[in-house]
Structures are given as C-alpha cells and as structure tokens.
Amino acid sequence: MEIIDRYIYAVTKYLPSNTRADVAKELRSNIEDMLPDGYSLDDAKKALTSLGDPSKLASEYSGKRHFLIGPDYFDKYLHVLITLVPIIGFVSLVVSAVNNSSWNGTIIDILTNGLIPALSGAFTSIINTSFFVTLFFVIVERMHHIHEWSVDSLPTIPDTEMKRISIAEPILAISFSTVVAYIICFKSQIIAIYTSVAPETMQRLPFLNEARITHYTPVIIILTVLIIAIGIWQIITRKWTLPLAAANCASGVMNTAFIIWFLSDSSIYNHFNNTQFLSLMDKRSVIVAVIIVVAMIGLIKSSLAGFKSASR
Amino acid sequence: MEGMDELLGSMTIELKRGVLTLAVLSCAKSPQYGYSLLQTLTDSNLVVEAGTLYPLLRRLEKQGLLSAQWSTDESRPRKYYLLTESGVEVYNKLLDEWRTLNLNIENLMEESQNGDN
Numbered sequence: 001m002e003i004i005d006r007y008i009y010a011v012t013k014y015l016p017s018n019t020r021a022d023v024a025k026e027l028r029s030n031i032e033d034m035l036p037d038g039y040s041l042d043d044a045k046k047a048l049t050s051l052g053d054p055s056k057l058a059s060e061y062s063g064k065r066h067f068l069i070g071p072d073y074f075d076k077y078l079h080v081l082i083t084l085v086p087i088i089g090f091v092s093l094v095v096s097a098v099n100n101s102s103w104n105g106t107i108i109d110i111l112t113n114g115l116i117p118a119l120s121g122a123f124t125s126i127i128n129t130s131f132f133v134t135l136f137f138v139i140v141e142r143m144h145h146i147h148e149w150s151v152d153s154l155p156t157i158p159d160t161e162m163k164r165i166s167i168a169e170p171i172l173a174i175s176f177s178t179v180v181a182y183i184i185c186f187k188s189q190i191i192a193i194y195t196s197v198a199p200e201t202m203q204r205l206p207f208l209n210e211a212r213i214t215h216y217t218p219v220i221i222i223l224t225v226l227i228i229a230i231g232i233w234q235i236i237t238r239k240w241t242l243p244l245a246a247a248n249c250a251s252g253v254m255n256t257a258f259i260i261w262f263l264s265d266s267s268i269y270n271h272f273n274n275t276q277f278l279s280l281m282d283k284r285s286v287i288v289a290v291i292i293v294v295a296m297i298g299l300i301k302s303s304l305a306g307f308k309s310a311s312r
Numbered sequence: 313m314e315g316m317d318e319l320l321g322s323m324t325i326e327l328k329r330g331v332l333t334l335a336v337l338s339c340a341k342s343p344q345y346g347y348s349l350l351q352t353l354t355d356s357n358l359v360v361e362a363g364t365l366y367p368l369l370r371r372l373e374k375q376g377l378l379s380a381q382w383s384t385d386e387s388r389p390r391k392y393y394l395l396t397e398s399g400v401e402v403y404n405k406l407l408d409e410w411r412t413l414n415l416n417i418e419n420l421m422e423e424s425q426n427g428d429n
Contacts, residue, residue: 026366029388029390050362051363052361052363
C-alpha cells in the first residue's frame, strides 16, 4: 500500500546506504505483521500512527549523537560569539564606511554611498565571523573526547565582584583602539573640514598630513596590538591580577606618551588657506591639551583601578 | 493534577526503558521476530513502543548480543533474532545485576518504611 511505502521511505531517507535496504525490509515485514489479512487503508493508517514520527524512529535506528554543537560546548560557543560579534561588527562598520564612501556629491549621495556599504560590510563581517566561530566549535565538539574533564582543570572563581572585569570594558577598548588606529594610520584624510565649494559638491580639507603620519604607523600598530592583547587577557581571565594591572598601566603610559609625542609634532598638521580651517588650527594647542589631559586622567584611573583590585 | 500524571507517565516510561534490554534478551533465547517479541512483551504487561523495540533489536545485533537471520520459510520474509553466546553471557550477568538491584531497592523501601513508622 502506498502509504506504507511512504512511511518506510520517510524513516529510511537519511539512513546510511548500507543499512537502508535492510531496515526498510525489516520495517515492512514488521508493519505487515501488525496488520490483519486484507487490511484497509484505515488499518494501515492506525498501525503507522502507532509506530510514531518517522524521524524519531530514524534517529533511534541511526543512534548517533545528533547535535551540531552539543551541551558540553554550547555555552562556551555562545559566549565567544557574543563577545566577538560586537567587536567585529563595530570595527567593520567603521572600516566599510570609511573605505566605501565617496566623499563627493550631495548629502544624499554621501549618505547612500556611505551608509549602505557600511551596513552591508558590517553585516557580511558578522556573518563571516559567526560562520567561522560555529565551524570551530563544530570541530571541537567532534574532537572533544581527546580532552577529558578532570577536577584539576576547573576554572578559578573570580574572587569577589571587586576584582571582576566587566566584559564590556575590554570589548570597548579593543573596538575603539582598533578603529582609531585604523583611521589615523590609513584613513586620516577623513578627519577634515568639509566645505561646499560649489552647489552639490563638497571639498575636503584634512587636518593631518598623510605622508608624515606614515613615520608613526609602525609604532601605532604595535601599541594597538598591545592594547588588543591586554584586552584579550582581560576577557580570558576576567579578573585583575598584579601582572595584568602592571601590563595595563605600562600600556596606558606608552599610549599617553605616544599621544603627547605624536600631537606635538607640528609637521603632522596640514595648512590650507581656508578661514574655517585656519580658525580651527589656531585652537589646535587647546584641543591637543584637552586630549592629553583626558588621556592622562584615563591612564591614572584605569591603572589605579587595576592595581587596587589586584591587591585585594 | 494533569502535570503530575504526565510526570508519572514519563517516569514510568523511563523505568520500563531501563528493563527493556533485559526483557528482550530473555525472550531471545528462542528465535523471535520483531512483532512476535512485541506481542510477548505486551502479553506480559510490559507495554513497549514498537518504535523503541525495533531499533533496539538492530542495536543488540550490532553489539553482538543477538544474531539475525532472514527466514524465507513462511509466506513472507521475516528477520529472526536469537541470543548469541556472548548474548547468553551478558544476559546472565545482567539478570544477576537486576536481581541484586531489586533486592537493594526493596531493602531501601523497607528501611524508609520503618523510618516512617
């Protein structure tokens, strides 16, 4: 009867080919045993209903673990995903915006040429990241029998709430520093005065001299990598220790020193004969001073917080 | 108390699932096919879902406890299962485990009963 054939097909559809024929044959013989001679369609339907959902039957027959990522690793997987996606999303959003937008044309053009590539760039990066994180955990799930759990491998408890580093802090630090470093090193032209020269066209007057900046690029990259490394350290251990606080303070000192050094170099600044530009340039020393003070306050605060927590 | 009935139902199923292998092995001392086994168990008031029993037979065969043969004697082909040598060994050991378990649980029940009194 056709309905029996369809049921057997539904059960055996995804079974490995070497067992499929035998399972089908046996299932058919079992079903026919359940039915009286000269059975009707109703009899067949009742019997099949009593056998239950074919996909449940199929999973009993295959008996394999049916998870992509099982309960052992699912929580860790979610945690990594939630941590990485904001960072990657934010960084790629800014990078795409800065790369793809043509800064000529009307406001509408700039918005559509800037916003849409930015969003789609960020979206693509998030999808890519999610895929690779998932792939990584799918592989780990299938290899996890290599690493047996033991009491010694239990993670230490973050002692008190005081010592605990919030996950947002390092995520913010990494995202922000990466973006700032990227812009300064490779896209400094966007830090500029934008004026309209003629109707519907914009002119851009960058503050910073690209050519001069290339001297600083290697140092900026090294300092940013350090910030990222410390951020990752914070994310993994989630608590302040003396070495971590010391490293964090050292990085902060180096960053602040660099900012002072960099901003004091007058040759990094451009000169244009534009009134708006020049008036802003006059205020340059004030702006630089404010940046330096903010950086120092940040340095002192974070170093103190780190050392204080670490020494509890 | 619908929730309680459901809970009791699923716990009872768990209990029966636990002894199913033992029951199947004991029946398989003589050749059995899927449906005959289902009937035997049902007659002994061990209601089992066909969808659980049939895959179990294949698993036990794969584990070497049962041997299977397609018989062409009757009007339609049937797959017959029989305990293998190792199946007999495992069955006997499992039966011992079951008896010990039963005894221990009964003792536990008695003790807690005495505690209540």
